[in-house]
Amino acid sequence: MTNPISINEVPVNPEIIQDEYLIYKKPSTLTDKPFHYCPGCGHSTVHKLLMELVEEIGIQSDIIGVAPVGCSVFAYDYMDIDMQEAAHGRALAVATGVRRMLPDKYVFTYQGDGDLAAIGTAETIHAANRGENILCIFINNGVYGMTSGQMAPTTLAGMVSTTSPFGRDVKTQGYPLKIGELLSLLPGVAYVTRQSVHTPTNVRKTKKALKQALEYQKQGLGFCMVEVVSNCPSNWKMTPLESLKFVEEKMIPFYPLGDLKVPGGK
Amino acid sequence: MAKAFGEIIIDIDKCKGCELCIDSCPQNTLALAPKINQKGYHYAIKVQDNCTGCLNCALVCPEGIINVYRKIVK
Amino acid sequence: MGELKLMKGNEALAEALIRSGCDGYFGYPITPQSEVIEYLSREATARTGMVVLQAESEVASINMIYGAAATGRRVATTSSSPGISLMQEGISYIAGAELPCLVVNVVRGGPGLGTIQPSQADYFQATKGGGHGDYHLLVLAPYNVQEMVDFVKLGFELGEKYRNPVMILADGAMGQMMEKVELFEQQTRKTSFADWATNGKPKDKERRIITSLFIEPERMEQVNLNLQAKYKAMQENEVRYQTMNTDDAEYILTGFGLGSRIAMKVMELAREKGIKVGLIRPQTVYPFPYQVYKDIAPKVKGILDIEMNAGQMVEDVRLAVGDKTRVEFYGRMGGIIAEPDEVFNYFEKVFLGDK
Numbered sequence: 001m002t003n004p005i006s007i008n009e010v011p012v013n014p015e016i017i018q019d020e021y022l023i024y025k026k027p028s029t030l031t032d033k034p035f036h037y038c039p040g041c042g043h044s045t046v047h048k049l050l051m052e053l054v055e056e057i058g059i060q061s062d063i064i065g066v067a068p069v070g071c072s073v074f075a076y077d078y079m080d081i082d083m084q085e086a087a088h089g090r091a092l093a094v095a096t097g098v099r100r101m102l103p104d105k106y107v108f109t110y111q112g113d114g115d116l117a118a119i120g121t122a123e124t125i126h127a128a129n130r131g132e133n134i135l136c137i138f139i140n141n142g143v144y145g146m147t148s149g150q151m152a153p154t155t156l157a158g159m160v161s162t163t164s165p166f167g168r169d170v171k172t173q174g175y176p177l178k179i180g181e182l183l184s185l186l187p188g189v190a191y192v193t194r195q196s197v198h199t200p201t202n203v204r205k206t207k208k209a210l211k212q213a214l215e216y217q218k219q220g221l222g223f224c225m226v227e228v229v230s231n232c233p234s235n236w237k238m239t240p241l242e243s244l245k246f247v248e249e250k251m252i253p254f255y256p257l258g259d260l261k262v263p264g265g266k
Numbered sequence: 267m268a269k270a271f272g273e274i275i276i277d278i279d280k281c282k283g284c285e286l287c288i289d290s291c292p293q294n295t296l297a298l299a300p301k302i303n304q305k306g307y308h309y310a311i312k313v314q315d316n317c318t319g320c321l322n323c324a325l326v327c328p329e330g331i332i333n334v335y336r337k338i339v340k
Numbered sequence: 341m342g343e344l345k346l347m348k349g350n351e352a353l354a355e356a357l358i359r360s361g362c363d364g365y366f367g368y369p370i371t372p373q374s375e376v377i378e379y380l381s382r383e384a385t386a387r388t389g390m391v392v393l394q395a396e397s398e399v400a401s402i403n404m405i406y407g408a409a410a411t412g413r414r415v416a417t418t419s420s421s422p423g424i425s426l427m428q429e430g431i432s433y434i435a436g437a438e439l440p441c442l443v444v445n446v447v448r449g450g451p452g453l454g455t456i457q458p459s460q461a462d463y464f465q466a467t468k469g470g471g472h473g474d475y476h477l478l479v480l481a482p483y484n485v486q487e488m489v490d491f492v493k494l495g496f497e498l499g500e501k502y503r504n505p506v507m508i509l510a511d512g513a514m515g516q517m518m519e520k521v522e523l524f525e526q527q528t529r530k531t532s533f534a535d536w537a538t539n540g541k542p543k544d545k546e547r548r549i550i551t552s553l554f555i556e557p558e559r560m561e562q563v564n565l566n567l568q569a570k571y572k573a574m575q576e577n578e579v580r581y582q583t584m585n586t587d588d589a590e591y592i593l594t595g596f597g598l599g600s601r602i603a604m605k606v607m608e609l610a611r612e613k614g615i616k617v618g619l620i621r622p623q624t625v626y627p628f629p630y631q632v633y634k635d636i637a638p639k640v641k642g643i644l645d646i647e648m649n650a651g652q653m654v655e656d657v658r659l660a661v662g663d664k665t666r667v668e669f670y671g672r673m674g675g676i677i678a679e680p681d682e683v684f685n686y687f688e689k690v691f692l693g694d695k
């Protein structure tokens with residue numbers, strides 16, 4: 001790790017700091033409120049990507065988001081679009097209500113693994129099975145973040161959490177649930193992909209997947225899920241960089257990245 | 267051959283010192299500052315004048331607080 | 341004069357939903373009210389474009405209502421007791437987020453799976469909360485098929501006026517009985533929506549957020565105070581009840597819905613025998629018409645409350661009259677509907693003594 005004590009700042013070159021050379025800045029569709037998420041948390045990165053797309057595609061007035069209970073329940077503080085909070089697990093039922101009333105708008109949910117794959121499994125499977133034309137963004141961090149690190153359905157075998165303090169014992173606590181694979185079997189589901197945001201390349205791919213899903217929604221193809229294998233440095237009790245390493249070395253081997261289902265395809 | 271000159275501006279008061287940008291920079295342009303910001307975090311700063319404007323740091327920065335400039339000189 | 345028709349309560353209610361310009365219905369079948377979703381599935385979409393969706397559970401249907409109501413549309417769900425229990429989480433969120441909608445409970449006997457026969461045992465659940473938090477539904481209690489129709493229209497209007505969920509507290513008998521009803525004209529569906537509705541952020545305007553979450557205690561308390569102010573306004577403006585023969589009454593019979601129907605028969609029996617009996621029938625059970633009981637209490641010798649439960653509304657009646665008059669209760673449970681004769685006998689026994 002870099003030692004912060006021995007470093008000097010280098011002045012910027014004003015010749016390059018010109019509007020014409022600007023290639024990245026935070027999208028205007030994010031509010032000025034600083035994220036409350038912990039340092040290095042993938043939630044922030046995914047919020048950012050989604051709002052970049054809303055700005056780029058120009059759909060700020062045409063999109064409604066649903067964020068249920070979980071660390072991201074405050075998503076509406078940051079995303080400058082019409083939003084609804086939902087009860088824990090109920091996002092896809094709530095979004096179904098929105099979708100059925102507003103057939104011409106974009107509708108998405110933004111859910112954690114406890115929300116989507118434990119308490120809300122029924123709502124998830126049935127919304128998917130009805131082929132609701134909704135984008136479901138699923139943040140898989142293998143843990144209950146908001147309530148301080150209890151086991152989630154996605155917690156890896158042997159992984160320590162506050163309710164699996166000796167490591168998840170699959171014999172008594174069940175197996176980690178691959179909800180993406182499960183949903184990809186349903187005919188109402190158009191697109192399921194699993195991505196991550198732990199490297200710049202993966203960030204680009206996640207953004208591409210989200211864009212693809214919004215495009216499919218516009219075409220009315222049905223239910224799309226973009227799963228993001230993410231981190232929870234605070235509850236994993238790791239530094240942000242250690243948590244990215246854990247994503248790479250432990251999470252992704254069990255939750256392999258890539259498309260699980262594409263329209264008209266496998 | 268064209269050469270890319272990059273420059274970044276970090277909104278340091280919103281930085282949480284997560285070091286994701288530092289880790290992702292192929293040029294080792296960035297490091298954590300010895301000082302802390304209003305929030306009490308050591309914040310990311312530029313410590314070398316060799317940025318190419320590759321965007322990596324901005325992509326991974328969860329807070330979205332890095333502006334990147336890039337000038338291509340033929 | 342609107343169209344007259346002989347209709348079953350559940351179907352009349354479904355017809356009223358269509359005619360009130362309802363935009364969406366989300367429900368899950370349960371006896372004794374499945375005719376509502378069946379009728380709507382046959383009729384609604386072709387006639388008005390109304391969305392009718394059978395959800396995977398009442399948990400889902402009430403949350404679909406949440407999402408749909410949050411777009412400013414007129415939406416409704418119907419169920420019966422066990423299903424309404426399952427909806428309580430969602431109802432609490434709807435109350436917290438202040439979303440207008442209509443929830444119909446065609447009550448059956450409980451607890452647990454209970455019986456599919458009519459009951460009034462969900463009065464506490466409907467009027468005192470049901471879910472978590474300090475909230476109230478505006479609760480309408482129909483006593484005939486006509487009110488099953490009229491309260492749909494009224495319910496939507498009151499819900500939208502107060503941004504509050506409204507419940508129609510019916511029962512299995514009301515849902516299943518056939519009566520002649522006058523139907524109101526078809527209303528057109530709304531084309532403009534409230535400012536708070538999340539329909540997509542308007543350009544150059546603030547985004548809209550539908551939430552019941554307020555982390556700062558001061559803010560949360562203020563939200564609660566605002567809700568209480570709203571409930572107070574309902575108490576002041578929306579109390580509805582019917583009285584019969586109260587002018588010369590020495591005794592009052594009371595009850596809501598089915599109980600009040602029986603009370604009417606008992607009143608007739610009593611009047612035939614020259615006993616001066618009147619009747620009070622709350623149409624809103626929240627807000628409850630405390631004042632009318634309070635006013636009449638000193639003028640009468642007693643009040644008999646009749647309910648198809650173990651005595652629920654009677655607590656509100658007692659709260660209203662205090663010690664100003666005697667309050668007696670007659671109830672049947674388990675899906676049994678009291679016969680007017682047995683109630684009259686009880687009335688004679690407690691108030692007039694054995695003869």
Ligand SMILES: Cc1ncc(C[n+]2csc(CCOP(=O)(O)OP(=O)(O)O)c2C)c(N)n1
Pocket residue numbers: 069070071072088111112113114115116139141143144145146147152
């Ligand atoms: C009905 C209900 N049960 C339990 C909770 C407590 N609770 C809040 S968030 C949460 C888990 C959140 O985990 P996840 O969905 O994975 O999201 P994360 O916080 O990790 O992003 C739980 C159990 C609740 N709010 N409501």
Ligand code: SF4
Pocket residue numbers: 036037038041042043071141145146231232233234235
């Ligand atoms: S608790 Fe975990 S998931 Fe929640 S904000 Fe912190 S790091 Fe992210």
Ligand code: SF4
Pocket residue numbers: 272273274290291292293294295296316317318319320321322323324334
């Ligand atoms: S733009 Fe690329 S080279 Fe420049 S600081 Fe960021 S990561 Fe390093």
Ligand code: SF4
Pocket residue numbers: 040276280281282283284285286287288309310326327328329330331332
């Ligand atoms: S990635 Fe962003 S928040 Fe993290 S250290 Fe770098 S600038 Fe700061």
